[in-house]
Amino acid sequence: MGDEQELIQRRQKARAIVTAVLLLAFVVLTFFITIAKIREGMAQ
């Protein structure tokens, strides 16, 4: 039971870290998309 609990916690932690990294990457991507769109709009 202890081993299973440990496995669950380890996986939850790993998934939380991966989710945080992906969310951060999405925020950065959204920022650069916004900049590109603004530049596109200015060029037209």
Place this chain on the structure above:
Amino acid sequence: MTTAAPLLPPADWRDFLALTKPRVMTLVVFTGLCGMLAAPRGIAPVLAFTAILCIALGAGAAGALNQWYEADLDAVMKRTAKRPLPAGRMDRQSALHFGVGLAAFSVILMGLAVNMAAAAILTVSILFYVLIYTVWLKRRTPQNIVIGGAAGAFPPLIGWAAATGEVAVLPVLLFALVFLWTPPHFWALALFIESDYAKAGIPMLPVVAGERATRRQIGLYTIPMALVAVAPWPLGLTGAFYGAASIALTAIFGALAARVTIGRNTPGMKPEKRLFAYSIIYLFVIFGALVVDRWLA
């Protein structure tokens, strides 16, 4: 009193990655990127990256939904038995939620960041792969991969539409090339893993029509594929570099396909394995040649 299904521990994040079929995604991303680079108009690098990301995520979503629906088939095939669902490392509901979420995210991001034309074609490609190929055709007809092959042919169209906002003759020819390439590619594979498909009850052509009919069909599909592969050059859509490359690459494909067409089952199935391996290289190199041709022009 009812017996509840045993609760699984939360799936590892690597299993979610495996659901997206990363190896299949490589070819999808590459053809999508080449479709974009072959387009006459360029887009901002960050938008190009976003478009390719959306194509990859859309393909991953389709792969996840395919594995969600086919978990029972995957369990009986040696090639797929170790996937997260048949191996019991993930519950089906997680795979479904992941697939639907990823599909919606990829389409919405494509629509908002790139353009609606690319988002619309991406939507059609995901729905085509999941509903037409996986749910409708795969278990019912030996024509499953002929019609279903269209799903894998969309990325060059999406890439082109992402760059230009519209569809033209060249990306339609690229679509047709991947569409006509799919049957010889998959039937070469099906010839040497026929027993696996038979065990799972999937009506692949070698299982239903036999080995000789499959070999004949490989030869028959290679002819229009070869014509479509070379067509952009005489039509004036590409330069001589692509023309020479496509003729040379397609001639090798034709020679390998001819050996399979006139051959018989042998213990090592070498000609079939060679055609299967070369068909992957062929698609990578011919799309690469198209991009190089654009740069030379």
